[in-house]
Amino acid sequence: MSAEVTTCAETPPIDAAALVESWAESLELAVVWDRDGRILSCNNAFARKFGAREEWVGRPFGEKVHPDDSLDWRNGITRIDMRPWHVSREHRWQTVQGWRWIAWEETGLRNADGEVWAVRSIGRDVTKRRLGEEHFSKLAKAIDQSPTAVVLSTPQGQVQYVNPRYTEISGLTLEEIFEKEIEVLGRGFDDPGAYRDVLEQVRRGGSWSGEVCSWGRDEKELWEFVQITPIRNHADEVVQFLCLREDITQRKTLELQLRQAQKMESLGTLAGGIAHDFNNIIAIVKGYTEFCLGRTEDASLQRYLTEIHKASHRAVGLVRQILTFSRKAEVSTRPVDINALLNELGRLFSETFPRTIEFQFDLQKDLPSLMADPNQLQQVIMNLCVNARDAMGEGGRLRLSSKRVRGSQILDQQNIDPKRDYVCITIADNGHGMPPDVRARIFEPFFTTKMKKGGTGLGLSVVYGIVVNHQGALTVDSTPGKGTTFRAFFPIIETKKAGSSDAEGTSQPVPRGTEHLLIVEDEESLRELLSTAMTELGYTVETAEHGLAAAERLLNGGGRDLDAILLDLNLPGMNGIEVLRSVRRIRPSMPVIIISGNVGREQRDQLNQLGVGDVIVKPYSLADIGQRLRSVLERR
Missing domain, CATH: 3.30.450.20 (PAS domain)
Known part of the structure; x- marks a missing residue:
């Protein structure tokens, strides 16, 4: 029946209702409309979807199309005049159930002259399918993106x-x-x-x-x-x-860095405690050796004592490295021209390293000076370059470079402030590289792969401590067979151009004195050593083995008979800062020299507030103590 209607009759039908009669009870929508767009007839399904049939006869067919679809709807009407006089289209329509997607199959009805005089539209509600397609499309895009x-x-x-x-x-x-x-x-x-x-x-x-x-x-x-x-x-x-x-690679990297930082912090605390005890032991050995060297003329004995004294100096350097790693060593900062330092050390290394190692420099011009401890910065570069040399046994290329980077570019590193700029010092070699298990442990103190070559395992751990102590970051990339690259990031603090350091004072003979001293030291051997040395220089000496004994001595008579105090900071019962506060209350002008294995930044600030700037770090030289004491007494 529908096929007969689709094939156009030679003469126009008189009754348009007959054209939809076969669709009267169909569930599909059927409507016939003329070339002016007005409805001639519709079936019951159309009436259920859009309203009573009587209301629709003579009304424009497209008046219920969604405003956003109306232009496309009008453009589709013109296609019915062209072969095959058939159009399929879908749009949103306002129905009694609300906005619904309707798919129309529309056929032009032609007269004997082949002109389309009316259009029959058969529609289906495809809202469910369209929503399903949209849902599927959104889901597919979500998964793809x-x-x-x-x-x-x-x-x-x-x-x-x-x-x-x-x-x-x-x-x-x-x-x-x-x-x-x-x-x-x-x-x-x-x-x-x-x-x-x-x-x-x-x-x-x-x-x-x-x-x-x-x-x-x-x-x-x-x-x-x-x-x-x-x-x-x-x-x-x-x-x-x-x-x-x-x-989660970035998260795992950060977790690894955090665990490594926590491990290094624990090791640093342990190393700092060990170094403090070593300082006392080395001070005893060094002091008594100096004592004996000045009291014997036996050439053989003097040679033996000299070797002991040299060994104690090497031990002092080792302890300072441990303190640097543990970040308990005091940092003396000043402006440093990093490019000048790299050039200077590069020339030194090129003369002392094997000739099979080629040096390359890539230094960014006009870098600002760093506020850093120049000795420690030099130690960082030297340790990294020596490690690179050892990794290139048969020769290779050693590249030293510097550049300025934004903190926001290296946020994957700990302790980095995104608002600051940093100088990146890169030491890269093309040596044998390191496997992952070795790379994971290189910053641990006393871990070394060079036991047979005399490695102490402190070089890289000290480098780590120095960089972190300067509020920087240290990274390493290494591939077996391809080489290793270390990058040290130091924060930039705009300063004046780096200048030369002050000239060091020349050594002076140990002066003598007759003043009355109080030595406060908990280590018995050190207490006895200082007492004996100062007594032989002519001083009258009293000793106190802890802070409470020193405070009691000061209270007894107000300490008016005392001329100066040699004070250790790390004391049992009552620490050196508390003793110093008691001294300032009782004798505000009393000269005090601090003798300690380590003076932290916080303690240094407290000493400055209490008016004490004379600090001697263990292990010390007896001559240094004698000269410093004389200077303090004469200033008084």
Whole structure:
């Protein structure tokens, strides 16, 4: 019947209602409208969707089209005049149920002359399908643009779909995955048995999640958090696996840095405590050696004592390195021209390193001076260059470079302020490199791979302590067989141009004196050493073994008979700062010299507030104490 209507009659029908009569009880919408767009007839389904039939005869057919679709609707009418006189289109229409998507199949009805005189439209409500398509389209876009890698597979692990994010982080192309039948779900599982157990667990309807490590783009280590869940059909059977893989490499790197920093902090605290005890021991050895050297004329004995004295000096250097690593050594900062320092040390190394090592410099011009301890900065560069030399036994290239970087560019490092600028010092070699297990431990004190060459294992740990103590950051990249690159970042503090250091004073003979001294020292051997040395220089000496004894002595008579105090800071019962406060209350003008193994920044500030600037660091020289004491007494 409809085929007969679609084929145009040779003469125009007289009754338009007859054209939709066969569709009267159909569930599909049927309407006939003339070339002016006015409805000639419609069926019951149309009336149920849009209103009573009688109301619609003579009204414009397109008046219920959504305003956003009206232009497209009008453009479609012109196509009915062209072969095959048939148009299919979908638009939103205002119905009694609200806005609905209606799909129309429209046929032009022609007269004997071939002119279209009316149009018959058969419509279907396709709202559900359109919403489903829109929902599917949104879901497909969300998965395709998801920041999380999405994988669909069979229960046997065969890949059916991966989104672009997965190919981006894995470095695999779709062609590789499907042509080589790569089991994507198994990437990161070192144990095949564990992977099979995971598949079996999900096949039984369970879920699995965990962290795995594999190799991503450019062969870089890739850490992922993986979740695998089952997808069921209408019969509640597991037919697919959904695998979500989130790249957590940056988080794992930060976790590793945090654990390393915590470990180094603990080791630093331990090393600082050990160094303090060593300082006392070395001070005893060094002091009594100096004492004996001045009291014997036996050439052999003097030679032996000299060797002991040299060994004590080496021990002093070792303890200072430990204190530097533990960040308990006082930092004396001043402006430093980093490029000048790199050039100077580079020339030194080029003369002393093997000729098979080629030096390359890449120094950014006009870098501002750094506020840093020049000796410690020099120690950083020297240690890193010596390590590079040792890694290139048969020769190679050693590159020293400097450049200015924004803190926001290196936020993946700890202690970095994004609002500050940093100078990056790079020491790179093309030596044998380091495997990951060695690289993970290089900053630990006493860890070394050069035991047979006399390595102490303190070089890089001291470098780490210096950089962190300067509020900077230290990174290392190393690949076995390709070399190692160290980068040290130091914050820039705009300063005046770096100047030369003050000239050091010349050594003077130990002066004598007759004043009355109080020596406050808890280490018995050191107390006895100082007492004996000062007594032989002519001073009258009293001693106190702890802070409470010193305070009691000061209270007894107000300390008016005392001329100066040699005071240790680390005392039992009552520490040196508290003793000093008691001195200032009782004798405000009393000269005090601090003798301590370590004076931190906070303690230094407290000493300045209490008017004490004379500090001698253990292990000391007896001559230095004698000269400093005389200077203080004469200033009084």
